[in-house]
Structure formats: C-alpha cells, structure tokens
Amino acid sequence: MSSVEQPGTTPDPKRWLALFVIIIAQLMIVLDASIVNIALPSAQEDLGISDADRQWVVTAYTLTFGGFLLLGGRIADYMGRKRTFIVGLLGFAAASALGGIASTAGLLYAARGLQGTFAALMAPAALSLISVTFTETTERAKAFGAYGAVSGGGAAIGLILGGSLTEYASWRWCLGVNVPIALATAAAAVLYVKESKAHGNTKYDIPGAILVTLGLVSLVYGFTEAAKLKFPDTRSTEVLGWTDSSTLTFLGVGVVLLIAFVLWELRTSTPLLPMKVALDRNRGGSYLVFLFIGAGLFAMFLFLTFYFQITLGYSPIKGGFAFLPFSIGIIGTAGVVANLLPKIGPKPIMVAGLISAVIGMLMLTQIDLDTNYWTYVLPSLLFMSIGMACVFIPASSTALIGVGEHDAGVASALLNTSQQVGGSLGVALLNTLYAGAVTGFLADNLAPNADPAKVTGDALIHGYHVAFFWGSMMLVVALVFAVGFINAKKDDIPNESGVPAPA
16 A cells, blocks of 8 residues: 555645546446446346335445445545545455346345445545545546536446446346456556545444444335335235334334434544534535435436336337436536636535426426427436536535545545435335325226226326426425525635645
C-alpha cells in the first residue's frame, strides 16, 4: 500500500487516473443495482421465484448495501480508504461469482446480499477518496460531475448490458461479468490510488450497525409480507395487506429498532452516525433528497422493465436499449451542471431538476397496452435523466459541506445509504401497491364473459400506473425537502484548500 497522504498537500499527479479507477468501481456498484432488473424475468422463471419474492433479487442487494454503508464509511475512515476500497472490490468479485452459479433462489438472494455488503465498503471509500484527492474547487467540481454522471447513468447502462448478456448468453452473466472488472479495477487501484485515513478516535459502533441493519431488514420485509397473496378459494386471490399480523409485526419491529438506533447514536461516545453530520441543514436536506429519489427512481427502472418485456413484448436487449436515452440525458447534462454549480450554487439546479423529474415520472402514468415509445416513454426518460443530473451532482457536493476530515467517510456513506435505503423501501412499498392494484383490478373486472388475456393486460397497466404515480409523489417529497432545507450558496462549495471546516 502507498503511504498515507493527507489533503491539502501538493496535488497528486496521478489524480485523474485515480478518478478513472474510482469511477469504474462506482459504475459497477450502480450498474449492479439495475443490471439484474432486465434479467429478472429470465432468472425468475429459471429458479422458480414467485412474483411477491422476485423483488428480493434487487432488494437483497440494496438493503445490505444501505444497511452496512455507515459501518463501511467508518471502516474506510479508520482502516484506510484505499485499503478498504480494494478489499471491497475483491469481495464484490467473489460474491458476483457466487451469484452467477446460484442454483436456487435462496443462494441468489445470499449472493446479492454479499454483493451489497462489499459494495458498502467500496462506495463510501470511493466518494471520500474523491474528496481528499481533488483539492482545487474547479477540479473537484469536475470530479464530482463525472461521479454524478456515472451514479445517474450507470443504472441505464446496466439495463443495456443486462439485456445483451441475457439475450445472447445467460442471465447469470449479469453477475459473472463483474468478476474480471472488479479484479482489474483492484489492480489499478494499487497503482494509482493514494491512501488516506482519519486520525483520532477510531472505535467502531457495532451495536449501532446491528440496530440499523436489522431495523431496515425488518421494515422492508414487512412491506414484502403486505404484498404476498393468499388463496381463499380456487377462483381468486387477494393481497394479505397492511393489517395482516405478520406485516404489522415486521413493520413494528423495524420502527422500534430504528428508533433504538437513533437513541443509541445520541448517547454513545463513538457513534456510527454522528448526529452533527446528519442534522446540518444542507447535509440533512441532501440525504433526504437522495432517500426519496432512490425510492422513486428504483421503482421506475423495475416497473418500466416489466412493462417493456411483459406488456410490449420487448426482448431483453431491446428493453435495455429502450433505457439508453436516460443514460445519454444524464451524461450530456452532467457537464453543464458541473460548470453551473460553482457559478449559481446548488439549490436552483436541484429544484429545477426535481421538477423535471416529477414531470417525467407523471408522463409514465399515461402508458397503455400499445403506447408508442417515441411519443410517451422517450420524452419521460429525457425529462427524468436531465432532472437527475441536476440533482446528483449538486447533492453530492452539498452532502459534504462542512464535514471534518475525521467524518468524511461516514458523511459520504450516508449519502449512498440514503439512496440505497430509499431504493430498498421504495421497491418494497411500490411492489406492494402494484400487487394490490393488479389483484383488485382482476377481482373487479374478471367476469365470466370477459376476455382473460385482455383483463390481465389491463390489470398490469393499472398496476404500472399506480406504481409510477406514487413514484412521482416520492420525487415531489424530495422536491419539498430541497426547497425547504437546501440554502447553500455557491461560495459554500468546498474551498480551494479542499479541507472543509470542521462540522
């Protein structure tokens, strides 16, 4: 490993190569949250996964990712960000290989959970490495711009890659492809990334990590239970719903554990999440924005994927390419946003972006059984992609304003945690609402003389509409938080020295 280099010294001559390595790792992390979406119908059929449980292929990854990110941020701070980054890459490669050869649904869920765990080591290390590597304002804005473009566009790229691999090889390669990429990135990190770590108090908050992770798992599992179906007779099905004892138990336990986590963090001397990091107005606003964006955005990818393949009959690769405009929109907008950020500040950009994203999501509530892609879907994807570029880049910067070097990793982790936890809860909640909408529609319209295929198709469309509407409402909540909390000006963006003032 390289010797430890502290921020504020002479800029690293290999910093742009280091950024490339970090971006490849970040692309892999974001890509893996979406690459299996396009392969999910094939994996579901191959492994016999039920509709209610299929979300766990996505949620097992995002939940462990979000649940362990705060601990991963602390490990990166204390053990060394480069070292943690490389360990995360190697573990991610091993977990991906396990998922690629999974023979049962349970083994696939376990592999996805392991992927999320090691991603929780990589992600905060990556973001904090950018923060300590780029010490000049303009360069840091460009670095965050590249990071933001990858964070936003990687999901759509994952759908294209996933579609290609599923159609021409197997859904298993959607996981196996990570192995050579992760190994090559780890080797490059050894050569080009400089080590950095925090000093001072370096004790870990294991009780806090256990409380927050178990709380999130219980909460998401409660949403999943609400979506499960029971069969009262041979002719109909119904959703268990929010009042079922199993649903209420898991939701209640989740809420209690998360409250206990907050209370523990307030009293322990070595908190996993220092409240001073989360309760700052701009940082807290950024985290809340990412939480609700994650919930809405993950839902868009999941349900639009099923719309393309099941309703419109797209092949996996065609479904993947249907998302290409989303990536192009984010990448094309990212450069403009990175240049505007130091000139006009983060809030105007974020507000405009969220309004654009809400419009795009609401447009998807107009899709039908034979909707023209170019008329409805393409414009909505462009609205959302431009909007997301206008949010990811400013929020990545405001989330680190005023954070001391000692807490850089955990502040970075909390940003990723917000998005991943939002994605986990959003997918679980919207999948529940979707299942209830579809089941209710079938119960109301499947008359003896009705065409079953037509009614089933209409029921799926109704379910998509419900999911997209509530996804748009989550983006509206993000907009409210951006308006109400973010008040940072352009001069508040990290200074020339690159060393933020202590929080």
